[in-house]
Amino acid sequence: MRLATMLLATLLPLAASPALAQSLEQMAGQMIVVGFVGNGVDDKGVAALRAEIAAGDIGGVMYLKTNVASRKAVEAMNTAFREAAPAGLPPFITLDQEGGLVERLDSAAGFKEIPDAASVAAKNTPAEARGIYDGQAQGVAAWGFNVNFAPVVDLSVNPNNQVIAKYGRAFGKDGKLVAEYAAEVIAAHHAAGLLTSLKHFPGHGSSTADSHEGFVDITKTWKDSELEPYRELISGGYDDMVMIGHLIDTNVDPSGMPSSLSKPWIEDVLRGKLGFKGVVITDDLEMGAIRDHFSLKETVLNAVRAGVDVLLFSNTAYQRATLGDEVRAILLAEAEADPAFKARIEESFARIVALKSRIGAENVQPQ
Template sequence: MRLSTVCLLMGLATLAPTVASAATLEQMAGQMIVVGFQGKSAADPSVVALRDDIAAGRLGGVMFLKVNVTSLDDVAAMNQAFRAASPDLPPLITLDQEGGAVERLTEDVGFTEIPRAVVVAAENTPEEAEALYARMAEAVAELGFTINFGPVVDIDRNPENQVIAKYGRAFGTDAETVTAYAEAFIRAHHQAGLVTALKHFPGHGSSTADSHEGFVDITETWDAVELEPYRALIAAGEADMVMIGHLFHADYAASPGEPSSFSRRWIEEVLRGELGFDGVVISDDLEMGAIRDHFSLEETVVGAVEAGMDILLFSNTSDYRQSLGQEVLDILLAEAEADPDFAARIEQSYERIVKLKQRID
């Protein structure tokens, strides 16, 4: 399974418009939704339902968590079913497999684990790290995944940080080190045919709180140097996707409490305008405390899309329901019917997603 150069150079000009022209607004909006689930085998009713949603174009992809992984054979069978449901527009079959504390595939089910980022960088050159990540990426790809949510390009700027430094998720304390090892991670995954996602924009490494738990204000701690890994990787053409964190900065918010995931200034002005990123923007989990404690589902969906978000990621863990994907889709369609500008945003996101998906074999 390899990234197809022919598809990347030629397919985007031919296949992508064909897919786009055949899609309904419902199918376009469906591609913007990625949800978590509770199934553990291909025969599980929840997995069958997700497969049907993918086939109908109502869902763009799925998110694996540890709850879904009881055996590697079952994981491979589920992924095969998801892929078979939409062979022309492959689903985004996603997971967080960073190494260390953040991973969904573990030794408990026979997967070879690797160290956390801080250890990888301390004990390996970037070239050695690439070889290490290549072995991991190949094993992930063989199971049928299409996206690994990494690398972490946060800079370790706060040793007391509760979500990055605490778990050794950053490659280093300076932008150059982080960039070098992030490139190694990305190259290894590309060799295996996997898409990657830089995270957590605009930078979670200096924060004093954890967005999983609640509101995170980076106004006094964030520094512009935290954009440098993004700037370098985007300029080098290494950025497949960028994952937006749920981080509040008063100078970049249009309203009190507006997180970066709902901020047009962060997404459209800084990421797309200043840094020149024209690819897919995906949210961090929209059920984290920073979001679910402050916004309704409708406010979350509409706010993120209006800010420029292309893919809405829901772990579906805070209040699990099989219907979550359909609920999100209904909100997107209702808003599009009421607002032509919102409908145009859906079409814009769909075009970016199709281009990305045509890179998946």
Template sequence: MPKSLVLRFLAPLLVLAASGGVHAQSLEEMAGQMIVVGFEGDSVDDRSVAALREEIAQGHVGGVMYLKPNVASLAGVEAMNAAFRAASPDLPPFITLDQEGGAVERLTQAVGFTEIPDAATVAARSSVAEAEALYADLAQRLAALGFNVNFGPVADLDLNPDNQIIARYGRAFAADPQTVIAYDQTFIRAHEAAGMLTALKHFPGHGSSTADSHEGFVDITDTWQESELEPYRALIAEGYDEFVMIAHLYHARYSGGVEGLPSSLTPRWIDGVLRGELGFTGVVISDDLEMGAIRKHFTLEETVTRAVRAGMDVLLFSNTSDPRASLADEIRGVLVAEAEADPAFAARIAESYQRIVALKDRIR
């Protein structure tokens, strides 16, 4: 379909997107806001960081993801984050990291950042009130460095003691849904008080799995339990509408008949269960789309188009499997090309853009 016809089709949606005070200049800008990428460099003076800052300024990237190699010093992190924010003050980038505590931390004692225990230890040793104070201190310190999204809390249930990615690192608060809900609430409230956004993860539930999606295919057909939805059900019912992070987990009865199709690429999980059954109205973000469960089975084009059609709003790429400065351009190119060929896909991009802009209004 000619680009002019696609844009004419999108015109009413662009008006809606502009109603919040931020006007979408192009399909490319809307697509760019759906992309959060990892990057090389650990200093504001690095060429790779300067290039990423320019991509943010042009609206080609909606956010950045920190990993440990990006952290040489706290002063360096603060300077990079200030530069990222200054690049797009009207539509600020999501500046994200995983700072759960325990083994899953990007900022560590090695650079002078006070670490906290993992979730299992917090729940075992601290009351809910004590946990909220702990997370409030963490969130305030993250916000002071310029971060605005912490990928947590973990909403998984600790159902499999041999689990390689949740139980092994003490990432779940408990096996009991009510305990998980209570401690998730403290994490969320503490971050909201500091002006930070959070992300419930790993939907639809990684705690019962018997493999690690970082490494490859994970089949939860025979292990997943309905109770793993309870933290999401309760928190969404209370009004939670920030991020939900979708894991790369295969369940035969939720795959739409496509063998090996993971939850991150499956409409049945995202539009069906998360939005339809549980009523989630916020932003849906993928777990890293370069994990083995994805990159070993799907091309970049397949990953991007399937994820968006499934209902994904934000595509998270760590940019670690084949690091390159062009990755965001490649992702955006896939999004725009598909939108120009398919009005329904273009409408999905516009819907995601509206949700993203509404959430970014909270971090200005």
């Protein structure tokens, strides 16, 4: 009961979408978040992104460590990104700042680091952890970001896991307790005006391989208990973002599609069974699990048809300034040929705009 009450208290009601007469081109653009080359406001790659944001051609940007030279440089870039955006469509300015080894802002750049999730849980109750994440969230917001791809709600059920357990990214192996810690992370970020993303749906903790490198088949290892944090948080009112991993479970999707491209996982399980109403975002679509097996066109079309709202590209493997244009062209060509695909773009746009209306708002309601 405490979890549901706390989450509901920290969430603003979904605002009605702004009355913006958007073209289909701009609707499709809002579904694209890309990484970039550069670490200063005057860099060519940054200038190109500003122009794309101004035109509504992309919906947001993703930072990696290579983009972080100093706080001053990051703040200047993020200010430029925000100022370039059309009215009512602030860009998602995103990063992975979990704590521990998975972070883009570190002490070398002047950011106060925090321990990884496993260390936080080992030494603090969920309530005690709140202060740690308040500090983290306030710092992330102060540097000009508005989306942190956190918290991790994977369960640490495989001690030999190469992606989660190895780096201490999970709060534990009990779903309800993981949800308690995650709720504190979410509340801290909402209080700082930040959006969050649960990851990596449907659960990377039992896997025996790394989706950065190639296909990850969890058919024999995954258990329904790995959905428990999602059940707890979504039933408590969570509706920011859920990040979909690139995980294969032929018990759920006999086609063998990775979860990020799988309608059974996204529409049937996440939206249908769990009732998630927020924005679905992919994990980086340039990981080996996707890039090595699907063309860019196949990736984009399968993801959107599966129910994805935001397509995330780190722009490291493809690494070209035209990537956003290429993705948008694929979306528009398919929308022109298929009315059902066009309707999917419009549906995603409505969810994205509703979520963007909450950027910068302090989501703590008066007591």
